[in-house]
Amino acid sequence: xxxxxxxxxxxxxxxxxxxxxxxxxxxxxxxxxxxxxxxxxxxxxxxxxxxxxxxxxxxxxxxxxxxxxxxxxxxxxxxxxxxxxxxxxxxxxxxxxxxxxxxxxxxxxxxxxxxxxxxxxxxxxxxxxxxxxxxxxxxxxxxxxxxxxxxxxxxxxxxxxxxxxxxxxxxxxxxxxxxxxxxxxxxxxxxxxxxxxxxxxxxxxxxxxxxxxxxxxxxxxxxxxxxxxxxxxxxxxxxxxxxxxxxxxxxxxxxxxxxxxxxxxxxxxxxxxxxxxxxxxxxxxxxxxxxxxxxxxxxxxxxxxxxxxxxxxxxxxxxxxxxxxxxxxxxxxxxxxxxxxxxxxxxxxxxxxxxxxxxxxxxxxxxxxxxxxxxxxxxxxxxxx
Numbered sequence: 001x002x003x004x005x006x007x008x009x010x011x012x013x014x015x016x017x018x019x020x021x022x023x024x025x026x027x028x029x030x031x032x033x034x035x036x037x038x039x040x041x042x043x044x045x046x047x048x049x050x051x052x053x054x055x056x057x058x059x060x061x062x063x064x065x066x067x068x069x070x071x072x073x074x075x076x077x078x079x080x081x082x083x084x085x086x087x088x089x090x091x092x093x094x095x096x097x098x099x100x101x102x103x104x105x106x107x108x109x110x111x112x113x114x115x116x117x118x119x120x121x122x123x124x125x126x127x128x129x130x131x132x133x134x135x136x137x138x139x140x141x142x143x144x145x146x147x148x149x150x151x152x153x154x155x156x157x158x159x160x161x162x163x164x165x166x167x168x169x170x171x172x173x174x175x176x177x178x179x180x181x182x183x184x185x186x187x188x189x190x191x192x193x194x195x196x197x198x199x200x201x202x203x204x205x206x207x208x209x210x211x212x213x214x215x216x217x218x219x220x221x222x223x224x225x226x227x228x229x230x231x232x233x234x235x236x237x238x239x240x241x242x243x244x245x246x247x248x249x250x251x252x253x254x255x256x257x258x259x260x261x262x263x264x265x266x267x268x269x270x271x272x273x274x275x276x277x278x279x280x281x282x283x284x285x286x287x288x289x290x291x292x293x294x295x296x297x298x299x300x301x302x303x304x305x306x307x308x309x310x311x312x313x314x315x316x317x318x319x320x321x322x323x324x325x326x327x328x329x330x331x332x333x334x335x336x337x338x339x340x341x342x343x344x345x346x347x348x349x350x351x352x353x354x355x356x357x358x359x360x361x362x363x364x365x366x367x368x369x370x371x372x373x374x375x376x377x378x379x380x381x382x383x384x385x
Contacts, residue, residue, distance in 0.1 A: 001184040009147040009173040012180055013103060014039030016151025017075050019183075021191040022101070023049035026063030027076040028056055031115040032171040033105035036077040057085040065089060065098050069229065071220030073155055073192075077103035080122050081112055083129070090164055091130035092231045094254065097162040097207070097216065099194060101154045104166055105174040108362055117362035118171040118285055120335040126166045127313045133251060135258045137265060138166040138313040142287045144178035150310070156192040157265060161257055162215050168312055170335065172285030172364055194218050201225045206238040207250075214257035258314060267310035268319045272298065276305030278377045279323055281344055282333040283309045285364060290333060292367035297374045304374050312340075317347045324348040329377045333357045333370055353380070 007015070013036050017025075025040040041051045050067075054060040060076050067074040078086065083104045093100055106122045108114035126138045137157050141150045151167060158165040183189065197204045197217040206227035207216045216236075219225030228238035233250050235241040258265060272294055273279050282290040287308045297304035307323050309316050324330060329352055332341040341356045348354060357373040359365045 002181050003184055004179060004181050006177050007144055007180050008035055008175055008177050009141070009144050009169060010035035010105065010175065011039055012144045012147035013077070013151045013167065013169075014043055015182060016148040017101070017155065018043050018047055019148070019186040019189050020073065020152040020155035022073045022075045022155060023047065024052075024064065024067035024072040024074040025049070025076065026052045026054055026067065026074070027060035027078065028054055028082060030057075030079045030082045032107055032174050033077045033079050033103060035174070036103060036105070040075075057082040058089065061086045061089040061100075061102070064100050065093055068098050068100050069221045071223070073099075073159065075101040075103065075155075077105065079105050079107050079115075080109045080119075083122060083125065087130040090136070091132060091134060093164040094130065094134035094136055095132075095231045096229050097218070097254075098164070098229075099158040099162055099218075100164050101151070101158055102164060102166050103151075104168055106168070106170040114362050116171065118335055118364050119360070120170055120284055120286060121339070121360075122168065123312065123334070123336065123339045126168055133255070135255050136164050136166065136313065137161070137258065137311070138168050139267075139310060140168040140284045140312050141173055142284055142308065143173070144176065145180045147173065148180060148182065152189075159192040159194040160215070161261065161265075162194065162218060163258070168284065170285045172288070197225060205236040207234060208236040209253060214253045214260060262314055265311060266314060266316050266319065268316050269306075269308040269310060270323070271306040271308065273305035273307055273323050273327070275303055276326075277303045277328045277381055278331055278374050279305045279307055279327045279329070280331045280333055280370070280374065281307050281309070281320070281340070283312060283340070286333050286335050286359075289365050289367050289370050293370035293374060296367060296371045297378075300375075302374060302378045304378075309340075315343050315347065320344060320347045321351070324351045327352060328381045329353050329355065331355045331357060331373060331377050333359070333365065333373070335359050335364060355380075
């Protein structure tokens, strides 16, 4: 049985988290993500979970990491200013390999910017915000139903690969309402579980790659397995070891545990790209405009398509290169001054022209505005013949 609801994207995130088995939330309210905290405060006690409103953003993610070390699936949510404050702890989660989900509902910046206006200005910060050569996963929904599905997937990826996963939203997706169909009960849904040790406590090595996946088994604190957690470079025991060999081995495994599994992690959606001359690349709320603009361009005889990255990081090099080989032009549409477009240009290496439609005036683009940019790209193709 199922139920049909009219929910905000933020509310769908709450339901996705509950369905995925999240039982701890620690955080501090901030527009435009506050509905997530409010929803988790209501829902978690109903399923035996714990909600903690902390004194600030730093404490919020600190409680999440502590809960995760104790075995709970844990989540927090914020927006740009709070996300900036969480960066040091995100680095800790990457280094110590602590699963957690961080929702960033983007708003206009820098600083406090425009709290209720849409933006996609945190894209590069999600990848490079914390220091060091870290790797993590970022996924971005474009609809309310996808907020539910991708929240569940974010929890799954975090538990599976022992890393922080960022659910990157924007004010458009967080605050809009759409029809969503949810099961009456989440009991039949699969709940991800992190890999548990299969050795006795005295033989357990907290960071040993025992099966070749490069993802170590993780014993819960308090379960009888004693292990050392640190942000310092460490060896298989978890204790600090800063030799060149230990440093390289640690960095290699942290990178390769995601790089080796990119086929499992990276998702993109192709919409009418098979014969497209102009392919729009857009994600999150900006992609919603692109669907209509592509259809409108097709009505005018312009062969347009859309490639929507669902996984923002790791970057979908192979998938974008595949589309670039078949098309004549890429048009990247972002609600910022131009961030993801730089990675697109790097990936295609001059195979086709890469144009940018940057919208950063507190308002999303209309389909008509994006259509005009598609027309301009099509005209440049004709002029190049």
